[in-house]
């Protein structure tokens with residue numbers, strides 16, 4: 001039922017759209033069938049490129065005027081028309097027509113309606129092939145800038161809680177088993193570092209986005225004396241693509257962007273998994289603010305960490321788009337093929353998903369409640385300082401492999417007795433090695449263990465304070 005309803009709705013929407021003659025239809029003796037029109041049109045989703053399309057057209061037209069390919073008067077009329085269209089699109093008054101296939105043809109047709117003969121000259125020396133590549137680059141350049149800003153905000157939120165928790169002790173885990181005590185701030189700073197790499201990747205891929213395809217025309221360039229560098233300057237591109245065939249067929253920049261987004265989402269997904277675990281009653285390390293959770297329709301006691309779970313779930317979606325785009329490109333001969341139209345929905349969804357995720361994440365992290373006592377108690381439970389005892393014996397002259405065996409026996413004894421290494425009497429510890437003295441206790445405590453780590457990159461409190469300072473200076 002729902003299925004039928006949905007498809008009826010879609011048809012209704014198309015029917016409401018304006019009926020217009022396609023600009024290439026003079027070459028055809030039969031009109032395009034309705035279903036083919038629907039199948040080949042992209043206007044439903046690519047209309048979100050309208051502002052970029054207009055910006056690209058304005059720059060192209062200005063170049064045509066400068067090169068005396070069109071007159072100043074024609075340029076004036078084109079500019080006026082495009083600015084009017086901009087207003088129509090923003091105020092939702094623009095009438096999109098499925099007969100005009102895509103955003104480019106819709107805008108061009110409206111321009112000729114407004115500006116007459118001058119509007120018909122806009123497409124001189126240009127093709128939709130280089131036009132759409134340019135639009136996509138302008139769109140992704142904007143998205144990259146927004147993403148980098150949001151990553152910074154999330155990093156700031158991360159540093160803000162990290163600063164409060166330098167001396168909060170938690171169990172560091174490997175294999176999800178208690179390994180060694182660590183500072184909670186140190187754990188959070190691991191995510192700061194991941195985000196730092198994510199940010200660097202988006203800044204780097206932006207450099208390749210920011211090279212202009214326009215001027216390649218359909219694939220071979222044009223016989224008009226165009227000035228591509230001038231257009232690049234107007235649109236704030238760093239340079240001009242060197243090969244016209246590559247310019248219209250390249251979608252590397254989308255794939256690269258999606259790959260970067262996938263890595264970013266993967267990091268957030270791992271973090272989400274930890275948030276879900278930490279907020280479960282079995283850990284009870286943190287509480288996620290109510291505004292990021294939901295209840296259950298049947299179990300009144302429940303508070304579910306929906307947001308981190310959805311971040312985990314949406315990561316699959318972003319990764320899926322990466323595979324879509326790679327698959328989209330793998331069999332395409334040069335140069336432009338209509339397949340490329342299928343690049344839009346995935347990349348739009350990637351941008352929307354990642355932007356929303358980052359916005360929500362920053363807020364969620366800044367509102368997290370931490371329970372330091374529960375974290376520390378958990379660290380006390382798993383013989384987290386066993387390695388410290390082994391290192392202690394090594395410093396007293398025992399080879400590491402032997403000290404490892406000694407400590408393993410002490411741990412086994414502790415498990416049998418039901419207490420931790422730090423809770424043993426000196427006489428008990430001495431049974432495992434004569435090298436153990438009173439000074440051992442300062443290494444067996446959680447704080448002692450952490451404080452004994454002093455080098456760069458370690459969890460020692462001083463090292464973490466330094467790392468925090470360094471991280472702050474990066475923002």
Ligand code: ARG
Nearest residue numbers: 042102128129132338340341
């Ligand atoms: N809507 C098309 C796309 O998204 C624009 C380019 C069409 N070019 C063509 N030669 N049919 O790729």
